[in-house]
Amino acid sequence: MNNFVYETPTKVFFGKDEEKKVGKIVSGYHPSKVLIHYGGRSAKESGLLDRVKKSLADEGIPFCELGGVKPNPELALVREGIALCAREGVDFILAVGGGSVLDSSKDIANGAANPDADVWDFSLQKKIPEKTLHKGAVLTLSAAGSEMSNSCVITNAQTKEKRGYNCPCNRMDFAIENPELTYSVSPYQTACGAVDIAMHTIERYFSPGDDTYLTDGIAEAVIRAAMKAGEDCLRDPYDYAARANMMWASSLAHNGLTGCGRNVTMAVHQLEHEVSGLYPSVAHGAGLAALWCSWARYVCDSNIPRWLQYASRVWNLSIDHEHPMETVIKAIKQQEEYYQKIGMPVSLKELEIAEEDLETMAVNCSRNKARVLPGYKELGYEDMLAIYRMAYCAGE
């Protein structure tokens, strides 16, 4: 087991009606002015935004607002938010939305607290934010796990780069998680969320490491629960138990817990960022589903015992000890079929990615052939291109 630091300071208020406490919770941070940051119409139309504003107003907390966050949140809006914070004297960011809104809020908080830095330098990992503003979230989507993670992923629409960075400043002070707020999430977005949650854990699970049987057992529990919850939510969008297990899985999958003691790499995430970086309309979860099985088939022979453990404990397969690779391939096929069953793509073609862009994506992901992704099997430019090509017409 590798040494690790475990830090999950985010205080979670989980369950029905918890968002009613938002004013009281925010008042505990004694903000001068709050920026309410959100996405498109749904937060407005559902009445959630009005309820949040009323809760702040009831506590006498001044606020301003900035909407318009899109999936794959953009640097331009982050810059607008930072300017707004400076102009209005904002010292607390309240995110109302899903992972994109939360990531945009984190980046605004980091940019506003470090006015001498260019916020894009954080995403490029040229600089690390040393301080940040207090921030909290009212979560409306179970997917990215941004509510408890130290991650923040921003897209530069001008350069078509999508870049993530991890640091302690990216932790939310609190997250309010009412599963009922996700009842209205569409089947497609629900499925994308199930993929994202499972993948946050699966990527950690297949990161190099030894003797982490406690972490393994927890990771397997999160993967199984996320997949079951995803299916149950699609069957009945108003199934509270399913929405609740999925929401809590979203937070645990990406807060660090499922990788403790392993040397965490997120290869498929890196491969996917180039897809939705180039095609911003691609939902992150869909991109992950379209890539994962090809990645899995490409790398699985580099640690067969690990893949057999996954086959046995996640998919309940009995291991064929004479032909172990057959068991592994069967497990990957089951994962692929699960994705298909919940309406997710298992190839890049289904996402209408142009075949001629595969090389560009490999060049970008390898940072112009200079970066190798670590893992049981290291992935250089040629490997990335091979995986993109496999993924192009997979599942046919």
Add this chain to the structure above:
Amino acid sequence: MNNFVYETPTKVFFGKDEEKKVGKIVSGYHPSKVLIHYGGRSAKESGLLDRVKKSLADEGIPFCELGGVKPNPELALVREGIALCAREGVDFILAVGGGSVLDSSKDIANGAANPDADVWDFSLQKKIPEKTLHKGAVLTLSAAGSEMSNSCVITNAQTKEKRGYNCPCNRMDFAIENPELTYSVSPYQTACGAVDIAMHTIERYFSPGDDTYLTDGIAEAVIRAAMKAGEDCLRDPYDYAARANMMWASSLAHNGLTGCGRNVTMAVHQLEHEVSGLYPSVAHGAGLAALWCSWARYVCDSNIPRWLQYASRVWNLSIDHEHPMETVIKAIKQQEEYYQKIGMPVSLKELEIAEEDLETMAVNCSRNKARVLPGYKELGYEDMLAIYRMAYCAGE
């Protein structure tokens, strides 16, 4: 799934040599003076205490010290620590030891920060500490989970009362967990630790609640890992993987994770507190082992599906659907045999408890017949007495 608040602010530094960072970590809290609090000889003789002092001295941090914490830490020493803090201007408590040292440190921090309150009133739950001193731990024993928990259990030797209280002030700011520091823990204390860890999770697992399948899966993983690690540590005290999984299980078992969404009750802990309250030489883990199987047999018919899930997922038993109780009883027997295999008692007689004290313990645990312990089966005075009597000569 019940609403819940999840808050685990303790920053964990896990792995080999991590204790070497203690001076640097403590310096981040800018203390005026640190109280190093510890137990008996082992921290001194192992050289750990000297290394901790050197690390603080290297950072120029002034400190004083107070040793002598016993298993089942006593109120008298807590009061001595509080007086010392006042006299010396201490504003940071550094615990070097196991759960007893950590609990004593928490109580000193709470008492010192609230000089107008009587610290014993916190244990009696007459008052809640509203502030506390910063505090951290260098952990030397995998058992109580105090390093990440919000619990603190103190014994009043005069009145022979052992009382626990939970509150946010009881969270450590940080915990340093180097599994190698537990290599020297005796087989008996190692076994007690394995019981304590498993029991922190099992008690949450059998607390009332519905639809918590993610939490259930995590809890089952922690129970299985703790029991496997316990056995492996006994087989080879220098098995790093075993010591590491056990130490991490200790923290996760009691930080709140394994009970999220359930209405957590800790009936067996309450029953055990009266045993080691009256017999301070009884190790908490041994007391839990001596009581649990009798408690289990007494309450298991109140929620058979839950017990079948435990039988199937923790003990890998196939369920006899025609005679489900037989499967349940078999699972409890397996747990009992596990305790025996690792050298733990499964009866109060083995702990040399006097039979005539059973009534006193039931009177104390029921707070003079006025308290009922909640759970799938509620336990009043008569039930408690029945369980103590069953436990007296269990396993014969």
